[in-house]
Every structure is written in C-alpha cells, then in structure tokens.
Amino acid sequence: MLIRQAFRYRLQPTSEQRHQLAVQFGHVRHTYNWALARRQDHYKATGQTLPFYALKREVTALKVDPTHSWLKEADSQVLQAKVEDLEKAYKGFFERGTGFPHFKAKKDRQSIRYPQRFRFKDNRIYLPKVGWVRAIFHREMVGTPKNVTISKTPAGDYYASIQCEREIESPVHIGPAVGIDVGLTDLAVLSTGEKIPHPKHLRTAEKKLTRLQRSLSRKVKGSKNREKARILVARQHEHVANGRRDTLHKLSDRLTHEFGTIRMENLNIRGMLKNHKLAKGVADSGWGTLVTFCRYKAEWRGGVVEQIGHFYPSTKTCHVCAYKNDALTLKDREWTCPQCGTVHDRDVNAARVILGAPTMGAVVPVAASARTSVPPGRRNVKPVEKPSDAKASCPRAGFVEAGSPVLCKAG
Numbered sequence: 039m040l041i042r043q044a045f046r047y048r049l050q051p052t053s054e055q056r057h058q059l060a061v062q063f064g065h066v067r068h069t070y071n072w073a074l075a076r077r078q079d080h081y082k083a084t085g086q087t088l089p090f091y092a093l094k095r096e097v098t099a100l101k102v103d104p105t106h107s108w109l110k111e112a113d114s115q116v117l118q119a120k121v122e123d124l125e126k127a128y129k130g131f132f133e134r135g136t137g138f139p140h141f142k143a144k145k146d147r148q149s150i151r152y153p154q155r156f157r158f159k160d161n162r163i164y165l166p167k168v169g170w171v172r173a174i175f176h177r178e179m180v181g182t183p184k185n186v187t188i189s190k191t192p193a194g195d196y197y198a199s200i201q202c203e204r205e206i207e208s209p210v211h212i213g214p215a216v217g218i219d220v221g222l223t224d225l226a227v228l229s230t231g232e233k234i235p236h237p238k239h240l241r242t243a244e245k246k247l248t249r250l251q252r253s254l255s256r257k258v259k260g261s262k263n264r265e266k267a268r269i270l271v272a273r274q275h276e277h278v279a280n281g282r283r284d285t286l287h288k289l290s291d292r293l294t295h296e297f298g299t300i301r302m303e304n305l306n307i308r309g310m311l312k313n314h315k316l317a318k319g320v321a322d323s324g325w326g327t328l329v330t331f332c333r334y335k336a337e338w339r340g341g342v343v344e345q346i347g348h349f350y351p352s353t354k355t356c357h358v359c360a361y362k363n364d365a366l367t368l369k370d371r372e373w374t375c376p377q378c379g380t381v382h383d384r385d386v387n388a389a390r391v392i393l394g395a396p397t398m399g400a401v402v403p404v405a406a407s408a409r410t411s412v413p414p415g416r417r418n419v420k421p422v423e424k425p426s427d428a429k430a431s432c433p434r435a436g437f438v439e440a441g442s443p444v445l446c447k448a449g
Contacts, residue, residue, distance in 0.1 A: 217393025
C-alpha cells in the first residue's frame with residue numbers, strides 16, 4: 039500500500055533568510071489574491087469559469103508585465119503551487135460544500151510549498167531563493183520526499199513540513215471492536231467501561247490568556263511593546279493547540295493499536311458550536327480531529343473506523359434490551375432501565391450502544407471521498423462561481439536530492 043506521510047521540523051533561519059522568506063510569503067499571497075480576483079472578474083464578465091491551466095499561464099505571463107516584474111524575486115514554482123491551492127479551494131467549495139475561497143491577509147497563516155528542487159545536507163535544507171536553512175531533525179524521515187511546505191506561525195516560528203511517499207504492507211488488524219462515546223466531562227468513554235479524562239487544555243490556560251489579552255489591549259497600536267505582547271498571546275494559544283494535538287495523537291495511536299474496529303458517533307460539531315453554552319468546551323475537545331487521526335492510522339494498520347448517525351438515540355437506548363428511555367434528561371448521569379432493571383452509567387451505556395448500532399459505513403480516506411461524494415444539498419446543482427463582491431535523515435556527510443528515497447535521521 040502506497041501512503042504519504044508528513045514530517046514536521048523546526049527551522050532556524052538567519053535574519054537574511056527571514057527576509058527572503060518574507061519576500062516569498064508576500065509574493066505568494068499577492069499571486070493568490072490576484073488569481074482569485076481574476077477568476078471572479080472573468081466569471082462576472084463572461085459567466086464562465088476561467089480554466090485552471092489558462093490561469094496558470096496568465097500567472098506566468100504576469101511576471102513579464104512591468105508592473106509586476108518584482109514577482110521575479112519569488113521562486114516560480116511556489117507561485118504556481120499557490121494557484122493549485124486556489125483550484126483545490128474551488129473544488130472543495132463546489133464538491134464538498136466547504137467555504138468559498140477568500141482573500142489572504144498578512145495576519146493569516148503564512149506558507150509556501152516547494153514541489154521540487156529542495157535538497158538536504160547534514161542538518162540543513164536548501165530552499166530555492168532562500169538558501170541553506172538550518173533545521174532540527176528530531177525524528178526519522180522515511181520515504182521519498184515529494185514536497186516541502188514552509189510555514190510561519192503567528193508567534194514568528196518557522197517550520198518545514200516534508201511530505202514523503204513510501205510503500206507499506208497492507209496489514210489486517212485482528213483486534214476487537216470498540217464503541218466510543220465522546221463528551222465534555224470525559225474526553226472519551228469506551229464500551230469496555232474505561233473513561234479517558236478530559237484534559238481541558240483551553241480551560242486550564244484561560245486565566246493566563248486573560249491576563250495576556252488584557253496586557254495586549256493596553257498597549258498602543260503600532261508600538262513595539264504591542265507586538266511583544268501579541269507574540270506572548272500567540273505563543274500561549276500555540277501551547278494550548280500543541281497540547282490538545284499531542285493528547286489526540288496519543289489517544290488515536292493507542293486506540294488504533296488495540297482495536298481493529300473503532301465505532302464512533304457522527305456528531306454535528308458545526309451545529310453544536312452555535313450553542314454558546316457548549317461552544318468553548320466542544321472546540322476544546324477536538325472531536326473531529328480525533329476522528330481524522332483515528333481514520334488514517336487505522337488505515338495504515340489494517341483497521342477501520344465506522345460511524346453511526348448523530349440522530350441515533352445512543353444515550354437513551356438500553357444496550358441490554360434495546361428499551362428507549364425518552365424521559366432521560368441531560369442531568370441524569372445514571373439511570374435504571376424500566377424494562378430489564380439494568381442500572382446504566384449514561385456514557386458507558388452510550389458507548390456500548392454505539393458498538394452495536396447500525397453503521398453509516400466505513401469512513402473512507404478524504405482524498406477518495408473528495409473525488410466521489412457530493413453533499414446531498416449540492417446534488418443536481420449546476421456549479422456556478424461566486425460573485426466578485428461576495429464575502430529526511432540526512433547522512434552527516436551525505437547529500438540528498440529532492441525526490442530521492444531517503445531514510446533521514448536527526449542531524
């Protein structure tokens with residue numbers, strides 16, 4: 039089985055390299071915004087979508103235009119890669135109902151992607167137009183590097199995400215099945231009776247975040263002290279996000295190792311976020327991310343992730359006799375089945391019901407579903423464009439070219 043896996047490493051660019059990366063980020067952002075405006079104007083004038091390859095040719099010709107000759111400072115391939123990102127955003131809007139592409143701002147996440155011509159040597163990565171940048175290879179990088187994405191966080195840190203392709207055996211997981219009920223009191227409750235406590239990363243950091251935000255609000259806009267305060271707030275938010283991601287990675291890794299079939303509820307997370315009493319806890323839980331992590335890890339290990347419909351009454355149904363208790367309220371953490379007399383823990387019972395409930399089917403990889411599935415609300419609808427006014431271990435002495443198979447070890 040051919041898979042792609044990303045390896046993320048911290049970069050330590052010099053001040054000159056930071057400047058060059060800022061040039062790349064700015065030129066790529068301008069190209070993306072120009073291409074988006076060009077597509078919108080073309081549709082407004084002709085009623086037709088501007089073809090993808092025609093747009094790529096226009097971007098290439100744009101660098102010859104005297105008013106845009108400064109685009110030559112950027113690597114040509116990172117500009118073309120951003121046009122490809124715009125095409126993916128349009129396809130996501132038409133095929134999967136994601137948000138319409140929006141114009142990028144300097145305050146947004148900054149990133150560029152090199153599809154080739156990057157190289158590795160010792161503990162450095164060569165990036166066209168930037169040079170050899172020092173990297174911290176803290177883990178092995180296995181496979182054939184296909185592309186490198188350089189990103190800058192709001193706190194000013196730089197990272198390189200290297201996507202590698204490799205062949206693995208197609209295993210068959212012989213482990214048992216498990217039902218999982220996620221919640222706000224406990225992050226996950228297994229049908230085995232185990233309860234995994236909720237770490238509540240955001241709630242834990244709220245007091246410090248409040249203090250930092252108040253300090254930021256008192257600073258004069260445009261001052262150096264305000265920028266320092268902004269970085270402190272950004273670092274604290276990154277600390278919360280990293281802790282949440284680490285928890286979900288460890289939990290999904292354990293679940294996919296121990297169980298061959300994982301059954302979960304298909305929750306309407308977007309709808310739950312509209313409830314202002316639950317939104318912060320739901321966002322802090324990362325349920326959607328947990329499903330995503332379990333999905334690809336189970337696929338690598340021969341397992342499967344299945345989901346039941348979110349309207350299925352898993353909480354109100356007795357897992358012993360299938361009696362439905364319509365009188366159950368949210369405050370009832372334990373209840374006794376009137377039909378069979380079984381005393382239920384609310385969450386454990388729900389997990390056991392999920393284990394035996396009718397499934398919606400195995401969750402397929404995103405790449406495959408994106409090609410074939412169309413949301414019900416968008417079927418039989420003619421696609422139209424939105425109006426323009428719409429809101430590697432690198433051996434110590436070795437040298438590895440992009441696209442060559444490597445077994446990278448921390449340099």
